Amino acid sequence: MEATEAGLGHTTAAGDMTNAPPTTRFATCSYIEFQPEYGIPVRATLGAPRFKLKYPLRINLQQAAPDRAWFSAPEAEFDRRYFQKLDRIGVDFYREFSEKMSDGRALVLLCFERLDKSRCHRTLFADWWRGSSGEQVPELGAQPSRPLDAAE
Numbered sequence: 001m002e003a004t005e006a007g008l009g010h011t012t013a014a015g016d017m018t019n020a021p022p023t024t025r026f027a028t029c030s031y032i033e034f035q036p037e038y039g040i041p042v043r044a045t046l047g048a049p050r051f052k053l054k055y056p057l058r059i060n061l062q063q064a065a066p067d068r069a070w071f072s073a074p075e076a077e078f079d080r081r082y083f084q085k086l087d088r089i090g091v092d093f094y095r096e097f098s099e100k101m102s103d104g105r106a107l108v109l110l111c112f113e114r115l116d117k118s119r120c121h122r123t124l125f126a127d128w129w130r131g132s133s134g135e136q137v138p139e140l141g142a143q144p145s146r147p148l149d150a151a152e
Contacts, residue, residue, distance in 0.1 A: 024106040025098045026129060026137045028122040031110050033141035039106035044122060049112070057110075059101055063089050064109055066121045075119070082124050091132045108140065116142035 027039055034041055036055050043057055044064040067085070070078045098107050113120035126137035 024138060025095070025102070025133075025135055026126075027106040027108045027140050028126055028137060029108050029110055029140040030114050030120075030142075031112060033114065034108060034110055038140050039108040040102060042101070042107045042109050044109040044125070045111045059107070061097065061107075061109065063093065063097075064122075064125055079124060082121055083128055086125065086128045086132075091129075094129065095133070114142055115139060 024039075028044075029038060031049050031051075031053060034055065040059065041053075041055055041057050042064075043060045046062070046065050046068055048057070048060075064086075066078065066082050070081050073081065101107060109122050109125060111120055111122050113122075115123065123139065126139065129135060129137050
């Protein structure tokens with residue numbers, strides 16, 4: 001059994017084996033924009049996509065999904081509650097989850113929103129993770145070209 005199969009390390013871009021954690025533990029994207037070369041797809045939503053995906057979706061991280069009741073809350077309240085949930089679960093949980101589930105590639109947290117069209121909880125997760133762990137969480141989908149709340 002290779003070290004990557006045993007969960008002991010990963011292969012670097014140069015093809016060398018290392019026991020260091022991957023450079024990027026998490027990334028984010030929408031279900032529609034995700035490509036398998038981005039990493040390991042992870043459902044981070046309450047519901048699963050009802051449309052056919054072009055890749056298998058085998059990992060579900062409900063601990064990164066917001067609660068349904070918050071969707072009708074004002075934006076600031078939604079953010080506060082979501083950050084409280086992440087704080088309650090804690091960095092150690094997400095770090096251990098990533099170490100258990102990753103084969104050295106980033107776990108890509110997926111949801112329905114395209115960031116060039118609307119706001120999304122996965123950007124809040126990225127901000128929280130960066131502030132809590134010091135690690136970056138790249139967004140792999142489309143980026144907003146202007147602030148989403150700007151007049152059209």
